[in-house]
Structures are given as C-alpha cells and as structure tokens.
Amino acid sequence: MPAGQEKSTQVGVISPRTVAGEAMRERILETTDRLFYRQGIRAVGVDTVAAEIGISKRTLYNYFPSKDALVVAYLERRFTPIPTSERSPVEQILDAYDRVGRLFAADALRGCPFVNAVTELADPAHDAAKIALAFKERRRLWFRDLLVAAKAKGADNLAGQLAVLLDGAIVQMLVRNDAGMAEVARQAASTLLKAASVKLASAPTRRRAKP
Amino acid sequence: MPAGQEKSTQVGVISPRTVAGEAMRERILETTDRLFYRQGIRAVGVDTVAAEIGISKRTLYNYFPSKDALVVAYLERRFTPIPTSERSPVEQILDAYDRVGRLFAADALRGCPFVNAVTELADPAHDAAKIALAFKERRRLWFRDLLVAAKAKGADNLAGQLAVLLDGAIVQMLVRNDAGMAEVARQAASTLLKAASVKLASAPTRRRAKP
C-alpha cells in the first residue's frame, strides 16, 4: 500500500472517507436538517429523506447505521462554532436577540432544534439530550465571558438570565408567530444589563474604525 | 318522551351525555394527559392509551372520533382557569416562577404541554396551535392586569417580557434538568419589576390577616 492517502483503511460500509463520500454525507445531512427541523424528527421517515435527496434508502443506511445515528449527526451539525465578532461584548449579547428575530422573520426558525429534539424524543438518556445540554451550556458560558469582559456585576447569574430570555423569545416567537417577541426579549435583556451597571450606549470597549 | 333529563338525545356514539359517560370521558382524558405529556403525542398510540385505561380501543373511539380529537381535548383540558389569589399582584407574578420551579422539582413538569404540542405537530393550522396561542395570550394578559394593578410603568411591554422569561425558564429547566433556572428567571423578573418602579418588598396593595 503506497503512502496511505485519503483512501486509507476503507471500511466498506458507514461513512466512507473518500472525498465523494464526504460530499454525499453532507448532502444527506443538509436534507435531513431541512426535513427534521421543519417537520419534526418523528414526522419524517428515512424513506422520505432518501427520496428527497434522490438516493436509495440503502445508500443512506450505508452512511448512517440507523435513524438514531442520523438524528445525532443532525444535531451535531447544528452545533456550529460561535462566530467571533468585532463588536463590543454588550452589543454582541444584544445582537443575539436581533439575530433570532431576523431568522424567524426570514422563516428560517421553527424553535430551537435542540429543544425540539429533547421534546420529541422524550428520553433524557438519548444522546440528543446530552447535545442539547452542551449547546445551552456553551451559550451560557459565552454570555458569561462577554459579561465579564463588559465588567458586569454578577456575570454568572446574569448569564443564566440572558439565556432564559433568549430561549423564551424563541418559544414565544414560535407559538405566537410573532418575530416581535425577540425585540421584547432584547429590551428585557437591555434592562437587566443596565441593572448590572453595564454601560450600553457609549460602548466602552468598542473599537470604531476612523470616525 | 317524558321530561328529557340528562339522557336527552342520545347520540349513541361520541361523548355520551350520561353521568357514567362523563366519568369515562374523564378517565380517558386523565390517562391520555399522563401519557401524551410524559412521552409525547406522537410517541403514544391510541392502543396504548386504551390498554393503559383497561378499555377496548372501540370504546375510546366511541368517545373521540380520532386521535386528533383526543389531542385537542387533551390540550383543552390543560387550559384550566387561573386560580385567584389573595396575594399582592407582584407576589402573584413572582409566585408563577416559583410554581413552575416546584412543579419541575416534583417531577410534574416536562416542558409546556402547549409548546410541546406545537413542536411535535409542526402544523400551524392545527387546532393545537390555536389553543397554544390562546394560552400564551391569556397568561400575558394576566401579567398585564397584575402589572396595571401594581401601577407598573409600561405594563403592556413588561407583561411580554415576563411571559418570555417564564417560558424560557420552563425550556431551560427541561434541557438543563435543573429546577434552579426557575429561581434565575424569578430574579430576572424581580429586576425588571424594580426597573418599572414597582415596589417589591413592602407589598403596597397586600392585605394581611391580623398581624
């Protein structure tokens, strides 16, 4: 075997390591995401997923050994890194509410995929529950670090409050079908930040490009 | 037909109007609630419901023409009146967060049944979505009326913020499996109330029984 390239130890089944295999895997996950997220995990069968992509069910099962594995991969793919930003910590926090509001207004939001999965699967031992927890915790820590950077009092507690507000906004947007709830949550977040002695308007740590 | 009593026009099928019929209907709904709420609507079949009660599937279908009708009845039964309270408006508001916290701690809460139904059914045209919306709106108005009674500034907006906080707390308790998120939300609510010039401790409109 001359210089193991990407072919390496070909398993034959499950997640081929070839370039084409990676592309196929991504195609599957992209479609899975759309269907699972819009219609719900339990409402979408693997036949439907395969048919939507235009591949045979057999191929799908060659990439994912079970629907459960597909569900886990779907959620893991949703667990994307938080994009870094040049804006001030406080702005970044408030931007989070704007972002979900914009996503919902653009019809790209139907609740939180992690929360939806936990609700639908109703099994605390499922990997989906672990992933969902990790996602929520990461966001809380992100909030906390931003608050520390903004010199907020009680950053740890406040981060939890902001996280609750964000999830509440997502739920309320879904049920009320009203993107405005994101703005409502943003105002509440703004009030909480002010109460924690965080300057909002003047943006203390913000870098501005040549005024 | 002598003096139509409760027998009245017996339909023969669907929701008998007899006393025994009402009892059976309630038995069905009580069991349905437990199963649907704990395990999820889509995860529980009508066979399971009937078997759990110990009745035949045929009898169940004599009371509810379809599973969908059962789902709607389940949610309608969850739409119970808000109990009145002697406590001050502000206390009533903050009590709401304590209540969901206690319910979760007592393992009696697995998310909001209305939100869960909306998520699971994923159909905005479903009656479940209308019921869920009505429920959320009723609670928002309840908050608003309490805030008006407490002479809060911007009662309308603040009511929305408090509603977002409450739903956020329920979601976070579910995903994090931590009843403490209710207390976190309560603190946030308290901060928001203070910011709206609402007196918290002294309880202005509260009636106390002989100190």
Added chain:
DNA sequence: GCTTGCCTACACAGATCTGTGTAGTTAGCT
C-alpha cells in the same frame, strides 16, 4: 481489460399505527 467499491432498484420482514366492523356480553331500567 478487469477488479473493486459505490451506487440503484426492489423486494421484503416485521413492527406499529389509525380507524372500522362485528358479534357477543353485561348491567340497568321498565
């Protein structure tokens, strides 16, 4: 040109689901 690996098409097993049809049993009422 031939092997190898991925793909498709298709059939199928076995479970589960909603909803119905039917015959027989039980319990209350007159």
Added chain:
DNA sequence: AGCTAACTACACAGATCTGTGTAGGCAAGC
C-alpha cells in the same frame, strides 16, 4: 323478564415505519 345501551374481544384493512438482503450497473484505478 325483556329491552336497550354501553362495553369487550377480536379481526382486519391499509398505511407507514425501520432496517436488511440481493442482484446488477457504472466508473475509477490497476
């Protein structure tokens, strides 16, 4: 005693679901 209404048991239709087994096609690399 007899009638009626509700309930049970059970079978079944038809759809859908997860997951597998198999035979063959097609394209890339040796």
